[in-house]
Amino acid sequence: MSxxxxxxxxxxxxxxxxxxxxxLGLRYERPTVAILPGNGNDAPAYRExxxxxxxxxxxxGAVVLTRPEAMLVHLAERHDTSGTWLPADPATRAAVFDTLAFAAGDLKAAEEARxxxxxxxxPGHRDAFKAARQAFRLLEGQLxxxxxxxxxxxxxxxPTIADVAVFPAVALSADFGLGMEEFPRLLIWARRIHKLDGFITAPGVREVV
Structure with missing residues (x-):
């Protein structure tokens, strides 16, 4: 299986x-789709x-997924032998799915602003920065x-896949000028994510969040 x-x-x-x-410690192939700049996502093979x-x-394998939150769910269900990233406990599982929906919805404003x-x-929002800031306030309250x-x-x-789904928006917020001074709990939480075994960074991620 590849x-x-x-x-x-x-x-x-x-x-x-x-x-x-x-x-998860999984090996995988990582072809780049040249979209920024370029229109690699419009190539016929990719559109197919x-x-x-x-x-x-x-x-x-035979599974093809196009939404990142669905990818996290699939990977957790199929490849997480520990069973911790998507817990079986109904209450926690429901909270995970609720946060995944938030990441795919309200929190998208952060990537738009970025x-x-x-x-x-x-951006899709009239004021993506304002919408992202409001989403961060909701996360701060949750934490x-x-x-x-x-x-x-x-x-x-x-940690669960809910944390994974939310982390990039927080870690990359400096790219659109949103400071973390007003979100102290988010800052503490992000530092915890940095310390997880297998953590990797990405361009723009704060070195010390």
Whole structure:
């Protein structure tokens, strides 16, 4: 069985999948889809694989996935022998899926703000920076509640794919000028992610978050 991640190193969505593959200690192929600049995602061969032309795309044998949060779920269910990254406990599992939906929804404003700042791409939000800041405030509140319960990560005492899904937006926020001074719990949490076995960095990730 061969794992292939069609990747671009500058994209937060691709980084979250690379990060999780590394945390799991999995080997995989990593062809680059040249989209920034370039239109590699419009190449016929790539569109045949992923009709939407989004990046990344994960191929795991006969499975082809085009949404990063779905990739995290698949990798956890198929390759995590520890069973910790997507816990079986119903309450924790529900919290993980809730945070994955947040990462795919509200938190997308952070990547929009980042690509607008770096490359001048037009964001989907009228004010992507403002929307990203609001999303960070929600994360800060979630981590404060976890801290009061004596828990260190977004959905409990241990890291899950929810943390992996959220981390790139936080770690790359300097690219669009959002400082971490007003988010002390996010800062502490991000430092914990940096210390996980198998952690890898990416272009733009704060060295000391």
């Amino acid at each position: 794992l292939v991640l069609y990747n671009h190193d500058l994209l937060a969505d691709a980084y979250k999948v690379r990060l999780f593959l590394s945390l 694989l992923n009709p939407a032309g989004t990046v990344p795309t994960l191929v795991d 690509l607008e700042s770096m490359l001048g791409l037009v 404060i509640r976890r801290h009061l319960d004596g828990e260190a990560f977004l959905t409990g005492a241990n």
